[in-house]
Amino acid sequence: MKHCMLNTRFYKVLILACFINLIPVIVPAQQNTAYDIMVPPEKGVRCRAEVLNGDTVPVVDLYPVDIETQFVFRNPKHYEQWTRVKYNVKKVYPYAILAAAKLKEYDKALAAISDERLKKTFLKTCERDLRNEFEDELKNLSVSQGKVLMKLIDRESGKTTYEIVKQLRGSFQAAMWNALATLFGNNMKCEYDPATEDIFIERAVKLVERGDF
Helix, strand or coil: CHHHHHHHHHHHHHHHHHHHHHHHHHHHHHHCCCCCCCCCCCCCCCCEEEEECCEEEEECCCCCCCCCCCCCCCCHHHHHHHHHHHHHHHHHHHHHHHHHHHHHHHHHHHHCCCCHHHHHHHHHHHHHHHHHHHHHHHCCCCHHHHHHHHHHHHHHHCCCHHHHHHHHHCHHHHHHHHHHHHCCCCCCCCCCCCCCCCHHHHHHHHHHHHCCC
16 A cells, blocks of 8 residues: 555656656747748738637738719709819819828927917918919819819818818908909818718719729
C-alpha cells in the first residue's frame, strides 16, 4: 500500500515538473505569434472584431452603394431640361468644390480670432481672395448656371450664398444682393434639396463623381 501511494505521489510530482518545464517553452511561442497588420493573411480576410455577449463577432465596413433606376422622361422637354442641368453641373461643380474648401479654411481661421477688428480685416482679405480666384471666370456664367452654382455651394459647404455674403459683407449687403438676384429669378437664400427640387442636380453630381459624365 505504501509502495502504491509512493508511486502515485511520484507521478504527480513528475507531471507537475514536466508542466513547469513546459511553461518557458509555451509562453515564448505565444509571444512570437504576433503578426504585422500590413501583411495580408495567408488565408481568409483580416477585419475588425467586437466581443458581444462573450462571442467574438467580425465587423466589416461596407462601402455605400448607389442604386438608381432608369429615369423615365415625361416628354422631350423634360429630357431637354435634364440635359441642360447635366451640362451646367459639369461646368460649375469644380467651382463649388474649390469655394467650399476655401470657406471651410476661412471658418477654421475665424474660430481662432477673438478680436472683432481683426475678424473684419480677415473677412475683407477673404473676400478679396475669393474675387481674385473666381470673379473673372464666374462673370461668364449664365443665369441658370449661377443658380446651379448657388445650390452646389450650399451642398458642399452647408451654407447658402446669402449666409456667405452676410458673413463677408454684412446683413445690408446680403439683403441688397439677394434683392438683385430675385430680379433674375434667383434666390440667394435657397437651400439644396436633393430629394425633390434639385433631384436633377444630385443625379448629375453623382455622374460627375463617378466619372460617367
